[in-house]
Structures are given as C-alpha cells and as structure tokens.
Amino acid sequence: MYILLMLLFISLSLLNNSNKLMICAALVTGAALAVNSMVKFYGKREAIYSLITCTVSCCILKWQNLSPIILISYTAILVSLFSSIIIFEKLRSKFDFHITNFTALIIASVVDSTVVCVGLLYKFPAGKCLSIYIRDLAFKFSYISILSICLLVATHLFRWAKKKYIKLFA
DSSP: OHHHHHHHHHHHHHGGGOOOHHHHHHHHHHHHHHHHHHHHHHOHHHHHHHHHHHHHHHHHHTGGGOOHHHHHHHHHHHHHHHHHHHHHHHHTTTSOHHHHHHHHHHHHHHHHHHHHHHHHTTTSOHHHHHHHHHHHHHHHHHHHHHHHHHHHHHHHHHHHHHHHHHHHHO
C-alpha cells in the first residue's frame, strides 16, 4: 500500500511543477494507475481515502503558490480519479485487471482533459484550449496504450511461468 501511496503522492506533487504537456499527461496516467491498483488490492474505500489525503497534502504544500491553474489541475485530478475509481470498481468483477484498468484510465483521461480544458477557458481562447485538449488526450492515450500492453504481456508471462513452474515441480 505504501508504494502505491508514494507513487500517487509523487505524481500529484510533481504535476504542477512542469508546464510540459507530455510530462503532466504521464503523471496523471501514473496517478490513475496507482489509484486503480489501490482499488484492486485494498478496496475502494482505501483508494478514495488515499486520493483525498494526497490531494489535500499537495494543496497544502503548494499553498503559497496556489493559483487558479493549480486549483483547476487538482480539481481535474480529483474528478477524474474519482470517476476512475467508480468505473474500475464496477468493471473489476466482469473483466481482467488489464482490461478494467485500460477502460478506467481512458475514461479518467477524458474527464481530466475535459475539466482542464474548461478551466483554461478563462485564460486562453477556445481554439488554443481545444488544441491543448487534443494534444493532452493524444499523450495520455499513448501512455495508456503502452502501459496496458506492458501489463497484458507481463500478466501472460507471469501466468505462463506459473504453469511451467507448477508442471516442473508437481
């Protein structure tokens, strides 16, 4: 639990330290993976508690530099990761982890990008916000696809090795 909690906290605390879209997209994807893993291994309640604790802690640490952009960012994270927790919880009994995780990550990325895009409308024109939205989704979908393929391959390799190991020593 502590490793996932640290991954979530580090992802959230580094989120507003960069203005590079590709880095922020990777951090959001990492935070969503950590939250989904918490739901899988420790339950929905622990995941929600950890998400709220880490987000509030990060806001307190950034209190002196708190700006509307940072508030928009953390609002987007909370809304998107809550939606990821809900979707993951509903789908986890029906599908394997990698499929459930992929679906929850895609939905969380769309929600996060949408909330950020709407929040940025106060500062940028609609065309620029739409451009940011599309690039953000492209980065997130790329990261999610690569991550999901790696999880799928790792799962199959683990199952194959487990079968092979059991056959050798049975």
